[in-house]
Amino acid sequence: MMTQSPSSLKTFINCPALYKARYIDKIIKFTGNAATERGELIHKRMEELCLGSALSPDWGTNGDGAKLYGQNFINEVLKIGSLREKGVKIYVERQIAINAKGEIVDWWDKSAILRSRIDLFIDMEYAGAVIDWKTGRTPGDPLQLLINAMCLYPLNPKTRYDGYFVYLDQAKVDSSTMIFDTAPLNSENGKVLELRLWLEKLERAYAENTFPATANNDCRWCDLRSNCDSRS
Ligand code: SF4
Numbered sequence: 001m002m003t004q005s006p007s008s009l010k011t012f013i014n015c016p017a018l019y020k021a022r023y024i025d026k027i028i029k030f031t032g033n034a035a036t037e038r039g040e041l042i043h044k045r046m047e048e049l050c051l052g053s054a055l056s057p058d059w060g061t062n063g064d065g066a067k068l069y070g071q072n073f074i075n076e077v078l079k080i081g082s083l084r085e086k087g088v089k090i091y092v093e094r095q096i097a098i099n100a101k102g103e104i105v106d107w108w109d110k111s112a113i114l115r116s117r118i119d120l121f122i123d124m125e126y127a128g129a130v131i132d133w134k135t136g137r138t139p140g141d142p143l144q145l146l147i148n149a150m151c152l153y154p155l156n157p158k159t160r161y162d163g164y165f166v167y168l169d170q171a172k173v174d175s176s177t178m179i180f181d182t183a184p185l186n187s188e189n190g191k192v193l194e195l196r197l198w199l200e201k202l203e204r205a206y207a208e209n210t211f212p213a214t215a216n217n218d219c220r221w222c223d224l225r226s227n228c229d230s231r232s
Pocket residue numbers: 015017018213214215216218219222223224225228229230231232
């Protein structure tokens with residue numbers, strides 16, 4: 001079974017048939033579009049800002065001079081930069097993979113079961129803050145923050161992680177808290193149990209080669225839609 005990322009697992013949860021087409025048969029290839037290009041640019045700028053880069057005059061605009069986000073939001077992010085000056089540990093753009101024992105392994109290691117990219121992690125002694133920058137309006141999935149925290153745990157073990165989706169265009173934040181009574185993969189935390197259940201279902205799907213089409217809210221965007229009798 002391939003290593004799962006938050007997006008691959010979410011795809012399986014929504015529709016196993018789409019998961020198979022995208023990640024096993026690879027008949028759907030995502031080549032990017034203007035929105036993903038913009039998203040990448042904004043993530044790069046956020047990374048620079050959190051690392052303490054000075055703001056250039058065009059910092060809040062793209063190459064064409066269009067505004068990326070408002071001054072209010074920039075002010076908020078500058079506060080993150082100031083945490084670094086106060087000695088708080090800040091990590092940007094971390095990529096972490098873990099194996100079934102919850103140990104860190106190489107990103108491409110075959111034993112990796114989960115891997116995730118973490119936009120920003122702030123180590124605040126009493127808790128860890130996991131921050132994901134969102135461009136566009138699509139709501140973030142708490143499953144992503146959970147996998148982020150599980151991958152961070154071996155490097156920065158915490159009992160509590162606070163996860164934040166920061167919607168840059170709307171200057172809006174969604175948050176959730178994750179509590180781990182023990183190492184996350186062995187945790188009895190309800191969200192972890194649910195995630196383990198999905199990983200087991202996925203393993204069974206691979207073993208039985210059974211990936212049923214399951215109608216969901218994203219059917220209207222699905223590349224398989226025209227040939228799918230199960231679509232909503
Ligand atoms: S149209 Fe909907 S049900 Fe059909 S494969 Fe796509 S996501 Fe699954």
